[in-house]
Amino acid sequence: MNSYNFNIDQLNQIYSKWNQENIKLVDHGDFVEIITPFVDNHHDLLHVVMYHKDNQIVISDDGYTLNELKTYEIDYKKSTKRQEFLNQTLNSFGVKISLDSELLITINSLEEYPTQLFRILQCIIRISDMMLTSRTNITSIFFEEVSNLFEDYDIRAISDVSITGKTGNANQFDFIIPRSKKKVEKIIKTINNPTKEAYKSPLLSFLDIKENRSNSEFIVIANDDNKIDKKFLTSLANYEIEVLRWSKKDDWVKELA
Known part of the structure; x- marks a missing residue:
C-alpha cells in the first residue's frame, strides 16, 4: 500500500478554490440564486434559491424537484412505497415540503448556510433517484x-x-x-x-x-x-x-x- 504525505493546508486551499469556482451566487434582489456543480437527470446544474421569510433564512428548490416527478408521471401521493421513500428522505435531511410543493430547509444564521445547503442538495439528488426508475x-x-x-x-x-x-x-x-x-x-x-x-x-x-x-x-x-x-x-x-x-x-x- 502506497503512503501519501498530504498537506492539510494545501488540501483546504484546493477545496476552497474549487468551492468558489463551482458554486455561483446570483443576487436577484429579493432572493439569491445558488448555482451548484451538481447535475440533475437532464445533466443540467442544480439551482436552489435562498430568501428571508418570517425572520428565518430559507433555502428552497423553488418547487423544481416535485414538479419534475409530475413531468415523469411519478405520483408519490398515490404510491405507498414512493410516499415512504419520500418521507424517509425528507426526515433524513431535515427538509420539508411547503404548500407550494417546494423542498425547503430553514436556517437561523448564515453560519449554518454551508451545512444546510449540502443537506438540501443531497435530499434533492436522492429524491431525484425516483426519476431514474426504469x-x-x-x-x-x-x-x-x-x-x-x-x-x-x-x-x-x-x-x-x-x-x-x-x-x-x-x-x-x-x-x-x-x-x-x-x-x-x-x-x-x-x-x-x-x-x-x-x-x-x-x-x-x-x-x-x-x-x-x-x-x-x-x-x-x-x-x-x-x-x-x-x-x-x-x-x-x-x-x-x-x-x-x-x-x-x-x-x-x-x-x-
Whole structure:
C-alpha cells in the first residue's frame, strides 16, 4: 500500500478554490440564486434559491424537484412505497415540503448556510433517484402495492409463479390465489401502464395455459392511475379475461379472498 504525505493546508486551499469556482451566487434582489456543480437527470446544474421569510433564512428548490416527478408521471401521493421513500428522505435531511410543493430547509444564521445547503442538495439528488426508475422498477412498485393490498386483506396469494403452457414456454404470473371449496383458482397479472399494446403479453400467457387451467379465472389488475386504453379493455374482454381497475380496489378486493 502506497503512503501519501498530504498537506492539510494545501488540501483546504484546493477545496476552497474549487468551492468558489463551482458554486455561483446570483443576487436577484429579493432572493439569491445558488448555482451548484451538481447535475440533475437532464445533466443540467442544480439551482436552489435562498430568501428571508418570517425572520428565518430559507433555502428552497423553488418547487423544481416535485414538479419534475409530475413531468415523469411519478405520483408519490398515490404510491405507498414512493410516499415512504419520500418521507424517509425528507426526515433524513431535515427538509420539508411547503404548500407550494417546494423542498425547503430553514436556517437561523448564515453560519449554518454551508451545512444546510449540502443537506438540501443531497435530499434533492436522492429524491431525484425516483426519476431514474426504469419501467421495470416502476412496474415492480405497482406489483408491491398489489401485494401489500392482498396482505392487508389476508388474501392467500402466491406470488411470482411460473406455469408451463401448451407451447412448452414458462409463463410468469404475478399472483395465483389457490382454489377453495367455494371459489376457483385465480391467476393474476398486474399491468402498470395499460396502453393499447399492453394487453398482448398477459393475453398470450393466459392463452398458453388455458387448456390446462380451464377451470381457473384469468384476471388483470390494471393501474388506472395511468389511463387505460379502450383497446386494452376490449382485447382482454374478447377472451373473457377480467380487468380490475386499481382505483376500484375497495369494490373488488374482498371478492378475491
